[in-house]
Amino acid sequence: xxxxxxxxxxxxxxxxxxxxxxxxxxxxxxxxxxxxxxxxxxxxxxxxxxxxxxxxxxxxxxxxxxxxxxxxxxxxxxxxxxxxxxxxxxxxxxxxxxxxxxxxxxxxxxxxxxxxxxxxxxxxxxxxxxxxxxxxxxxxxxxxxxxxxxxxxxxxxxxxxxxxxxxxxxxxxxxxxxxxxxxxxxxxxxxxxxxxxxxxxxxxxxxxxxxx
Numbered sequence: 751x752x753x754x755x756x757x758x759x760x761x762x763x764x765x766x767x768x769x770x771x772x773x774x775x776x777x778x779x780x781x782x783x784x785x786x787x788x789x790x791x792x793x794x795x796x797x798x799x800x801x802x803x804x805x806x807x808x809x810x811x812x813x814x815x816x817x818x819x820x821x822x823x824x825x826x827x828x829x830x831x832x833x834x835x836x837x838x839x840x841x842x843x844x845x846x847x848x849x850x851x852x853x854x855x856x857x858x859x860x861x862x863x864x865x866x867x868x869x870x871x872x873x874x875x876x877x878x879x880x881x882x883x884x885x886x887x888x889x890x891x892x893x894x895x896x897x898x899x900x901x902x903x904x905x906x907x908x909x910x911x912x913x914x915x916x917x918x919x920x921x922x923x924x925x926x927x928x929x930x931x932x933x934x935x936x937x938x939x940x941x942x943x944x945x946x947x948x949x950x951x952x953x954x955x956x957x958x959x960x961x962x
Contacts, residue, residue: 773953773954773955774954774955774957775791775793775954775955775956775957776957778790778791778956778957778958779791779792786801786803787801787802787960787961788800788801789801789958789959791956792823793954794823794824795822795823795824795826795828795951795952795954796820796821796822796823796824796828796951796952797820797821797823798818798819798820798821798949798951798956799818799819799820800816800817800818800819800947800958801816801817801960802814802815802816802817802937802947802958802960803815803817804962807861807864807936808861808862808864808865808869808907808911812939813936813939814936814937814938814939814940814945814960814962815934815935815936815937816837816934816935816936816937816947816958816960817932817933817934818920818932818933818934818935818949819930819931819932820925820930820931820932820951821925821928821929821930822925822926822927822928822929822930823927823928824927825927826927827924827925827926828924828925828951828952829922829923829924829925829951829952830920830922830923830924830925830931830951831922831950832851832853832854832920832921832922832935833853833922834949834950834951835851835935835947835948835949835950836848836851836947836948837849837850837851837937837938837945837946837947837948838945838946839940839941839942839944839945839946840942840944840946841941841942842942847940847941849937849938849939849940849945850937850938851935851936851937851938851947852935852936852937852938854915854916854919854920854921857915857919857936858911858912858915858916858919861911861915862908862911862912865904865907865908865911866904866908869903869904869907869908870901870903870904870907871901871903871904918933918934919933919934919935920932920933920934920935921933939962940962943961943962944959944960944961944962945959945960945962946958946959946960947960
């Protein structure tokens, strides 16, 4: 029996520690590039870099985007699942308040809806004035004619947004050794100056802090 226990313990020691515990990483390496705070984690599985910025949204004002660049530097597959990204801020009472992290599908839907409501019109209205003359050629008045021309500008704006979001948004990817992926996620704007984002990869959680 003792030999069986020792063999079992030895077999367990050969398995990855990540199967038994979840590690929390919250002290990234920090550097500044052109005034932008860039945070980075490197362990035996992944190399993760991240920064945040305020950028113009589609149809509305500024929004908060978080950029991730992730590389598999280990020997096993690494699954990058944006649905495991969460965000929060700490309110004045020291309570943790969750922030919405938009999935690719949800952000695309939100952006196209905003463009539909607040973007350019599909119809361009124009007024033409025509002079009215008498038999002697004198101008005796004008006639206004109103016309509408379909431009498709709103539809085009939605198509452009879909193309841009599809190219830039972080999507689920399983990375082989040496492979990398990158993209943004959009986070609900925090009510405080500092907010936090957690990304879970293979049972490990990496915490980033950003300042609006």
